[in-house]
Amino acid sequence: MQQSLRLTDTSIGKKVAMAASGVILFGFAAGHLLGNLQVFKGAEAFNSYAEWLHAHPQVVYPTRILVLFSLGMHVWSAWTLWSRNSDARPTPYKKKQDLATNYAAQTMYATGPLFLAFVLFHLAHLTVSPEYGFMGLTEESPFANLVSGFQHWWIVAIYAVGVLCLGVHLRHGLWSMFQTIGASHPKYDRYRAWIANLFAFLITVGFLSIPAGVMANIVTL
Amino acid sequence: MTERTMNITLHVWRQDNPGKPGKFERYEATDISEHSSFLEMLDLVNEGLIKDGKDPFSYDHDCREGVCGMCGMVINGIPHGPQAATTTCQLHMRKFKNGDELWLEPWRAAGFPVIKDLVVDRDAFDRIIQAGGYITSRTGSAPDANGIAIDKKTADAAFDAAACIGCGACVAACPNASAMLFVSAKITHLGLLPQGQPERKDRARKMVAQADAEGFGGCTNHRECEAACPKEIKFANIARLNRDFIGAMIKAPDDVPKPQPVR
Numbered sequence: 001m002q003q004s005l006r007l008t009d010t011s012i013g014k015k016v017a018m019a020a021s022g023v024i025l026f027g028f029a030a031g032h033l034l035g036n037l038q039v040f041k042g043a044e045a046f047n048s049y050a051e052w053l054h055a056h057p058q059v060v061y062p063t064r065i066l067v068l069f070s071l072g073m074h075v076w077s078a079w080t081l082w083s084r085n086s087d088a089r090p091t092p093y094k095k096k097q098d099l100a101t102n103y104a105a106q107t108m109y110a111t112g113p114l115f116l117a118f119v120l121f122h123l124a125h126l127t128v129s130p131e132y133g134f135m136g137l138t139e140e141s142p143f144a145n146l147v148s149g150f151q152h153w154w155i156v157a158i159y160a161v162g163v164l165c166l167g168v169h170l171r172h173g174l175w176s177m178f179q180t181i182g183a184s185h186p187k188y189d190r191y192r193a194w195i196a197n198l199f200a201f202l203i204t205v206g207f208l209s210i211p212a213g214v215m216a217n218i219v220t221l
Numbered sequence: 222m223t224e225r226t227m228n229i230t231l232h233v234w235r236q237d238n239p240g241k242p243g244k245f246e247r248y249e250a251t252d253i254s255e256h257s258s259f260l261e262m263l264d265l266v267n268e269g270l271i272k273d274g275k276d277p278f279s280y281d282h283d284c285r286e287g288v289c290g291m292c293g294m295v296i297n298g299i300p301h302g303p304q305a306a307t308t309t310c311q312l313h314m315r316k317f318k319n320g321d322e323l324w325l326e327p328w329r330a331a332g333f334p335v336i337k338d339l340v341v342d343r344d345a346f347d348r349i350i351q352a353g354g355y356i357t358s359r360t361g362s363a364p365d366a367n368g369i370a371i372d373k374k375t376a377d378a379a380f381d382a383a384a385c386i387g388c389g390a391c392v393a394a395c396p397n398a399s400a401m402l403f404v405s406a407k408i409t410h411l412g413l414l415p416q417g418q419p420e421r422k423d424r425a426r427k428m429v430a431q432a433d434a435e436g437f438g439g440c441t442n443h444r445e446c447e448a449a450c451p452k453e454i455k456f457a458n459i460a461r462l463n464r465d466f467i468g469a470m471i472k473a474p475d476d477v478p479k480p481q482p483v484r
């Protein structure tokens with residue numbers, strides 16, 4: 001019997017899954033940034049924010065599940081689209097000139113996995129290490145962990161690379177999302193790139209401001 | 222006015238059939254007038270090959286007026302060559318200079334197997350059109366012209382999309398060999414007009430499913446297609462296609478069958 005077409009069978013359906021999960025992950029990143037900017041208010045504000053999170057598993061666990069689910073969907077759609085797209089041109093061109101694309105679009109399959117690797121490092125650094133007392137981190141003061149972490153240049157370098165990957169990824173990803181869900185109108189199309197670039201920029205600068213604040217001694221113990 | 226002539230070195234992709242591997246062969250085109258068309262230049266080279274008892278290379282062409290969609294090859298990495306909004310047949314040698322070295326390649330896509338040399342099989346596009354790129358209309362006497370009033374703006378926009386000649390350069394240009402610009406041109410052309418409404422929902426689903434079944438890639442929004450298209454079909458049409466497609470998958474009452482992969 002012939003099967004009927006399902007959304008997820010199709011290349012556009014997979015892109016919709018990519019866009020929807022991407023938006024959720026972006027929303028999480030934005031929320032995570034807003035929460036962490038408390039660091040500029042000082043140790044007390046930051047630690048009490050962390051405590052509030054600990055005291056509200058009803059907020060934290062659903063968020064974690066949603067983020068994990070979205071991440072799975074994002075990786076699955078990226079993987080299946082990538083394998084379809086690489087099969088679609090079995091013989092490569094000897095010469096190929098690019099006329100319109102840009103570095104952000106061309107590096108999506110690099111910035112995505114690199115950022116994911118960074119996230120794993122980030123979790124190991126600030127979530128797992130304090131539990132086991134690695135690198136002198138403790139569970140008492142998340143603020144102290146953050147500040148002492150960014151005393152090491154190599155940790156700052158890893159964070160900078162990770163955040164820049166995210167920024168470049170968002171630049172193409174956010175813009176692509178509009179196109180994928182069909183949000184296009186001749187009058188407003190140029191704003192799509194503006195919005196994508198603006199949010200990519202804000203996220204990048206926002207996250208980089210935290211290690212920068214520590215290094216500039218604005219955020220100190 | 223004196224006529225400039227030039228010598229050009231060609232590296233032409235030679236491939237006997239879809240199953241065999243291909244390779245580049247080098248040919249010299251000498252004393253080519255700047256007024257000759259690109260295809261005339263190729264004809265001269267082929268004539269020389271025939272005189273020498275060699276096998277001339279094959280390439281596709283028909284009207285040589287830029288309207289039929291038959292011609293097309295990748296010239297130094299750009300489908301239809303360096304002149305924007307121009308088919309290969311409308312390209313002239315004045316765009317090149319003496320001593321230029323040109324690499325001529327066929328459209329490279331799993332959905333477009335090479336038949337011979339620079340000629341590819343574009344039946345996939347016909348099957349995509351057959352899947353949904355049509356309208357139902359009453360047969361019999363022709364309806365009155367302008368019997369259905371359509372405002373000028375809409376008619377113009379539909380016409381812009383209808384200008385697609387099905388050449389396949391969008392697939393050739395796309396890093397993913399995706400056919401979405403071609404599909405979106407038909408979706409936009411018919412979707413803007415009242416005559417296209419009855420099948421609109423099925424059209425998006427059937428055409429996209431067929432394009433997937435043909436082995437074309439998915440769109441990842443590089444916009445290379447739009448830059449290479451000789452008819453300046455707009456990338457915004459793909460957003461319209463996505464909109465119609467997503468809407469139909471969510472709302473349309475009937476299922477459409479999933480086509481079997483072609484290859």
Ligand code: SF4
Nearest residue numbers: 385386388389391450
């Ligand atoms: S959209 Fe443009 S490039 Fe693609 S088939 Fe139509 S005319 Fe050719």
